[in-house]
Amino acid sequence: MNDDVFPAALREMGRTARLAARSLAGLRRAEKDLALGAMYRWLAATRESVLSANAEDIADAKRAGSSPTVIDRLRLDDLRFDEMLVSLTVIQQLPDPIGEIVSERRRPNGLLIQRRRVPIGVIAIIYESRPNVTVDAAALCLKSGNAVILRGGSEALQTNRIIHICLANALGDTGLPTEAVQFVSTVDREAVGQLLDGLDGAVDLVIPRGGSDLVERVRREARVPVLGHLQGNCHVYVDASADRANAEAIVLNSKLRRTGVCGAAETLLIDRDAPEDLARSVIGLLLERGCEVRGDADLRRLDPRIGSATEDDWRREYLAPIIAAARVRGVGGAIEHIARYSSGHTESIVAEDLVAVERFLSEVDSAIVLHNASTQFADGVEFGMGGEIGIATGRLHARGPVGLEELTTYKYVVRGTGQTRG
Amino acid sequence: MNDDVFPAALREMGRTARLAARSLAGLRRAEKDLALGAMYRWLAATRESVLSANAEDIADAKRAGSSPTVIDRLRLDDLRFDEMLVSLTVIQQLPDPIGEIVSERRRPNGLLIQRRRVPIGVIAIIYESRPNVTVDAAALCLKSGNAVILRGGSEALQTNRIIHICLANALGDTGLPTEAVQFVSTVDREAVGQLLDGLDGAVDLVIPRGGSDLVERVRREARVPVLGHLQGNCHVYVDASADRANAEAIVLNSKLRRTGVCGAAETLLIDRDAPEDLARSVIGLLLERGCEVRGDADLRRLDPRIGSATEDDWRREYLAPIIAAARVRGVGGAIEHIARYSSGHTESIVAEDLVAVERFLSEVDSAIVLHNASTQFADGVEFGMGGEIGIATGRLHARGPVGLEELTTYKYVVRGTGQTRG
Secondary structure, rough: OOOHHHHHHHHHHHHHHHHHHHHOOOOHHHHOOOOOHHHHOOOOOOOOOOHHHHHHHHHHHHHHHOHHHHHHHHHOHHHHHHHHHHHHHHHHHHHOOOOOOEEEEEEEOOOEEEEEEEEEOOOEEEEEEOOOOHHHHHHHHHHHOOOEEEOOOOHHHHHHHHHHHHHHHHHOOOOOOHHHHHEOOOOOOOHHHHHHHOOOOOOOOOEEEEHHHHHHHHHHHHHOEOOHHHHEEEEEEEOOOOOHHHHHHHHHHHHOOOOOOOOOOOEEEOOOOHHHHHHHHHHHHHHHOOOOOOOHHHHHOOOOEEOOOOHHHOOOOOOEEEEEEEEEEEEHHHHHEEEHOOOOOOEEEEOOHHHHHHHHHHHHHEEEEEEOOOOOOOOOOOOOOOOOOEEEOOOOOOOEEOOHHEEEEEEEOOOOOEEEEO | OOOOOOHHHHHHHHHHHHHHHHHHHHHOHHHHHHHHHHHHHHHOOOHHHHHHHHHHHHHHHEEEEEOOOHHHHOOOHHHHHHHHHHHHHHHHHOOOOOOOOOEEEEEEOEEEEEEEEEOOEEEEEEEEEEEOOHHHHHHHHHHOEEEEEEEEOHHHHHHHHHHHHHHHHHHHHOHHHHHHEEOOOOOOOOHHHHHHHHHOOOOOOOEEEHHHHHHHHHHHHOOOOOOOOOOOOEEEOOOOOOOOOHHHHHHHHOOOOOOOOOOEEEEEEEOOOHHHEEEHHHHHHHOOOEEEEEEEEHHHOOOOOOOOHHHHHHHOOOOOHHHHHEEEOHHHHHHHHOOOOOOOOOOEOOOOOHHHHHHHHHHHOEEEEEEOOHHHHHOOOOOOOOOOEEEEEEOOOEEEEOOHHHHHHEEEEEEEEEEEOO
16 A cells, blocks of 8 residues: 555544544443444344454465464354354443543532543554454443544454444444444554554554564554553462462462463462472372473472473463462562562462461552452453453553443533632 | 763662652551651751752853743742642641552452552652642652652752752651652753653653643653643633623633633633623723733724734643633534644633533533633642642543542452352
8 A cells, every 4th residue: 555645544544533532422321332232233144254254364364374372363153253242232231431420529619520431532452363352342442432443463354344344334324423433454564653653643542452562562652642451471379378279279270271361370479388288289280281380499399290490481471381380488479579570460369368468469569469369350351340451451540451441531520600719 | 971870870760769669559648647747847947958049040040041930930939938838738638548449349259359549659750940849749659659750840950959858858767768759860851761761661650740842752752651731721611691790700810810820721712692792891801901812803803902813822822911712603613612722621611501511511521621610720729639740631540630549540459269260
């Protein structure tokens, strides 16, 4: 595509998204839910075409030598298609966050100061292979009154294009601006740069969802606010006071329930004062379930099947049946290790000693800290938010699961009767 | 200063600020309030030295040909010094935002999910001539559990240095890390670039306070989240339904109470359907109080003293006794004008027609929208926050006055009894 035409097309996308955002901000819940229902019907009626576009994407990806992980993420089958539809129904049933008076105070001079929840505006979402993100992101943004510009992975292009047509048709059918959900259908990597630059102020927020290359690029180039869904280098710490059954169940579930999700545990920390047989049994169970364990010298003494961890392993997000493991000096040692290596996503302590528990929950500075529960609960649905667009690992605006409320901001509405300031 | 030494010194500042932030996060209220009290006593005892350092800064600024506005902002007299001390007392008396459980829900599986308020971490504040910012920013950051790196304007360097010594001494005296409040005492503009780059991940948030040059530079260079205290191009819209006494009082107060503050009105919009004598009297009062009025053709007919507004005037933040003025087609015309030209800070409608009022309050997308009240109420103290570090005009994390709560974030604390995910 011509270099001059291409940025102009994207800028136009930004301009029309901004206009659409202004209409969306004032919509009533019923209008948005009607459009979500239409999206459901359009997608359901187009299932065969979406699945065959997806089959073509998969064939292309295989020819291009994509990894099995990429192919798996890219794949839509009937089950995953149904999940996409269910997600639309769930989001339709969630309460509308917009317009809520979050807080209110009356000042001595009679001014009534209200904080009212409003949409963020125009959100750009840059993601990789999973096509369900196209539907989830569009639905969450619509329900929260935001216009969205979607830029999916090139390997899912044909699938995403047809999904986007369904979504736009649904908007049009229900009288909403079709520019409320836009899709960047070029594979040019320059498009990402344009979005990160904010399209002349049209983009209020960028949400990246993807691997470390994308994340690194966003960090380097973004000129607009970013809600970073970054790495999940999650830790489970087993304290000397841990209940053995809890420790075994939580470590296994945290690591192995699904290994490809950002809430999967990547490092196991075991208290030096924990009984050797507790450490041995937890690690033994991991090994027996096919998980590679890379331990420090102290742990390697326990079991010859434990491999050797290097400095690099403490920082890795494996997203695979591999876990790094170290012994640490009590809860303080665990806190230090996590402060040094964690990506600030999710960490869990397994312990019965409540002093150690409260110290861990207070001093570990990650988006989510858990006591006696699996790290795999790091998920908006599990948190009761109904849906999520990712887990934010930054510190501003939102941390942890980003659901409908996290896609909003607020403004102050001040009601007076002629007050002037002295 | 040597180029290699200088960035290394700043990185070290970032590293020690991060360590200090970890200690601050766990402090109880009493410990923080004790340090605020010590700051008060150190400053009160050092008044003469601070004022004489300030006199030197002012003499230098005059020799360098600084504008009267800069000199005025730079000046500390006894009254302003007292205000600085009062501000410490006020912040000491504010409730501690840290540790508060903002929300809590029990999930069907028994997990208790709490959102707990925590500090942001390390905040860099880049500001210009007002030395009181040094005290206010340090006190607000300390009370909210954040470490702060202050980079004040070069013209206030001697004043800020001695104020910083007082603050650091107070921290040391009360057993808190002196690195919790750091001051960049070089005037090298490279320091700003280093801070905007985040000092190797040590800076969680940058808050700029200053003119458009600084703001533009921050927008261009920042690699870390920014809470932008940008321009205040504030509007007052007088509807045809306005009460005349309200219109006169609110317009005058919005523009002229203080002209150098960001909440001062810069553009007056008058409904075309408003009676001519209402428009004439409001503008007449402005002119009589010495305010220059730059109007559109429609308004210039009303009074020969009205100057001519150009396109540029609709975007200007005068911070001076000058106001741009236009007639607009009802509340819809006002909303359009504001959408096009406003900086998103504060806008007020003067009206008795409640349909017009609600439309204005809903559709004007600025941080603060007011009905029948002066734009000069755009202030954290007037909002009941006790103190503020500025007015955020961005859309993420915080909008409007940035007080203690806005200097915090949250984390999820999840309490289980052995739950694993199915």
